[in-house]
Amino acid sequence: MQRQANPGLVPVLDWRPTGIEDLEPAAWGALRDTGNVAVVAGPGAGKTEFLAQRAAYLLQTGLCPWPQHILAISFKRDSAANLGRRVAARAPDHASRFVSMTFDAFTKGLVDRFALALPPDWRMRHGYDIRTAPDSEVRTFLNTVAFSAPQTLAGQLGFQSGRFVPDIVGGWNLPETVPTDDAVDAVSYAVREWWRARYLRSGRAEVDFVMLNRLAELLVRTAPKLRRALRMTYPIVFVDEFQDTTSAQFSFLTSVFGEETAVTTVGDGKQRIMGWAGAVPEAVQRFTNTFDATTYRLAWNFRSSDALVELQHVIASKLDPATVRATSKATAEDGHDPTVLWTFSSGDREARYIADWIARDIADSDRTPADFALIARQRVKDFEPHFRARLAAHGIRVRNDDARFGKMSLQDLLKSxxxxxxxxxxxxxxxxxxxxxxxxxxxxxxxxxxxxxxxxxxxxxxxxxxxxxxxxxxxxxxxxxxxxxxxxxxxxxxxxxxxxxxxxxxxxxxxxxEEFDLITGAFEARLETVLAGAVDWGAVFDEFESADAVVLLTTHRSKGLEYHTVFFLGIHGRQWWSLGSDRREGTSTFFVGLSRAAQRLVFTTDRSERTGPIAAFFAMLTEAGVPEIVQG
Known part of the structure; x- marks a missing residue:
């Protein structure tokens, strides 16, 4: 017996949110807008919940009629899975018509299913392997190309190795036929040689996800029937974390869904921390211009207390002077300072003091270790030995989400x-x-x-x-x-x-x-680690997941997460050594890290100099009224 294909619909005017009390006014406006929509949602704005409610509204009212689907595109697999689960909870009778996947999954799926429809010059003869070239390999390639380029292009091929694939390869639309002469510009010449070296070669092709994206865009552009079928199947498209969109992804979105599709994007330019991976500047503005979209700004913060929202606003205003202070919808707790800066004389003293503090707080409350996060800009492995030893003395686990098992980080492994x-x-x-x-x-x-x-x-x-x-x-x-x-x-x-x-x-x-052998290899490596000294299988599984542990992670891995209490470690020049090369992205990273806290935020630093670029962070904390306490 199969489920009913088109369950009873709710009149548009009678529809109400499910699972929550209400939406803020701007969210109602965005939800009811049937055109292209850009939703600007800051930290704690409930963007996943908004997308789930918008999906429920469109499906339950018939504005997305059966048998058409909504396609939701995320940048991380766990975000895609989380949104899918949320829609299934809000609109269970329609969940089969909500497709939530990553950009990479969608474009790879198109290439895998319709590869034979690629133009003849671009058809694969022997299949492909997914492999991302390391920076050293890209540098070698660029040096070789610069040496062998036609004289007319001499001196024009000085591309940065770190930007070449995301920006140059990702920004080049594949022509239907591969250019055969060298009477081309420097970009076209370099990108063509890249494709020749990795894809248009004998044997199996080698591609990364940027190249798969370009192949998918070419495929849809040159197969009108496929493009029409996609637009008929998915008349409504959601794109989450839009500030992280790359040139290739924006090009694909425009080519495939630029017409006859209602596109909703959700993002926050102040949280753009993926510039190093090719995220385009001002992605939201670019979308509104290209898609003639209406912008809605969510103003409620469901995560952080009012004092933390005030601190977030101070930092946010440095990134966008026109930003409007969010309204906290979280209930503030009494009995502690919401923000503070602690200064320590050594890393061991820092770990001991914080471990003792966490242990006392757990003993005096109903909080668990998982309510606490230790966040740092980078090199969290440098903090791990001290904190693991000091917290273990209190019987508290630490889970380093950046730790590698096989070829996966622990965070990615556990979320798989x-x-x-x-x-x-x-x-x-x-x-x-x-x-x-x-x-x-x-x-x-x-x-x-x-x-x-x-x-x-x-x-x-x-x-x-x-x-x-x-x-x-x-x-x-x-x-x-x-x-x-x-x-x-x-x-x-x-x-x-x-x-x-x-x-x-x-x-x-x-x-x-997420290759199967890669996952199972990482799974086995993690299991081997936790089996050491194990008493029984229950303890093994508890240690494997370490769900009840203080989490140690980088700011990039913390994005989208929240914790009752956050310790933002290492506010000094050694952790933030790259701040001077990209002040805006560094400030955005700082903003992302501090906005993970719901009730308490503790910054830590040492007695090193506060000059140079790092001085700006201390100035912001002073402006926000964050007190400093020297802990010895």
Missing amino acids: ETTRLLVGLLRLAHQPCGLAAVWREVSATLVRVHGAADDEAAQRRVGEDLSDLTTELRSWLQAHPASTTSAADAVRNLLDLVDSATLRRYVKATAPG
Whole structure:
């Protein structure tokens, strides 16, 4: 029995938000606008919730009529998954018509499905491998090209290696036929040679996601039937974190959905911290001009207390003098200073004092270690030994989200849908009762893996298979104690039971860049680490996830997250050595880090000089009235 294709619709005037009390006035305006919309949403504005409510509104009222879909494009896999889950909770009867994926997943999927429709000059003969060239390789290529270029281009090929792929390759639309003569400009010559070296060569092609984007844009541009089909299937498109859009992504969006599609973007130029990866300047303004979009500015902050919002406004006004102070909708807690700057004489003293402070705060409240974050601009591994030792003395874990396992960061590994599935299966096998939420998540993932989303009979079979799988896995865990079992054996057995071939195909189709072997390799590496000294499997799984731990992470990895209390470590020149080369992006990074706090924000520094570019940060803190306390 399949689900009803077009469940009952709600009249537009009768529609109300689901799961929340209300929307702010600007959000209502953006939600009801059926044209192109640019939503400027600062920290804590609830942009994911807004997009979920807009999706529910369009689907439940029939403004996006069956069988058409809404396409939501995010830049990170976890953001795409989070939005998909939110829409499923807000509009469960219509969730199958909401497609949430990353830019890379969408463009790769087009190339994989329609590669034969590429113009003859660009068709692959032997498939491709995804590989991002390291900066050293790009530099070697540029040196070679500059040496071999025609005399007419002498001195014109001085491209920066770090900008070449995102800006130059990403900003070049592929022509239908590959130029064969050298009577071209420097950009066209260099990019053409790049494609010849990596793609238009004998054997398998090598591409990165910028190149896949360019191939997808060429494909849609030269196949009018495909473009019409995409626009008919997805008359409405959402793009999250729009301030991080690259030249290639903006070009693709314009080419594919520039007409006959209602595009909604959500972003905040003050949080543009991906310039190094090719994010275009003034992306929101560029979108409003190109798409003739209406701009709506959300003014409510649901995350941070009023005092923290005031601090955020001081920093935000340095990035955009016209910015309007947000209105805090969070309830402020009494009994502590919302912001403070602590100065320490050494790293060990800093870690000891903060560890003791966190332990006391947990003991005196209902907070858990996961309510605290240690954020730094970079090199968080330098902080880890001190904090791990000092917090361990209180029985508190530290989870370094930047730590590498195999070829993945711990943060990416733990957020991977595959990892969540595998850990969930292990937990259900180890503890058969009391994990209803884990069962639901694992079951929902397996339904997607086996393509049973719209077939209730198939879903029942998935549930039965899950029961059998966890029973068999439970027997294996009981026969193989954690203290004497290797990670390789545990992973091998788990993959044998879970139908890894089907899971591999699912990952390939839904998570480009997240290669199955890469995930399982990182999973095994993490498991091997936590098995050392393990007492039982339950402790292993707890340590693997470290869900109840103080998180240590960089500002870039903290984006989109929030914590009750944030310690912003290392406000000094050694951490912020690159501030002078790009003051705006450095200030945006500072803004992103400090705006993760909901109730308390503690900056830390040492006794080093406060001159040069870093002086601007201390001036901002002074302007915002942040007190400084010397802790010794």
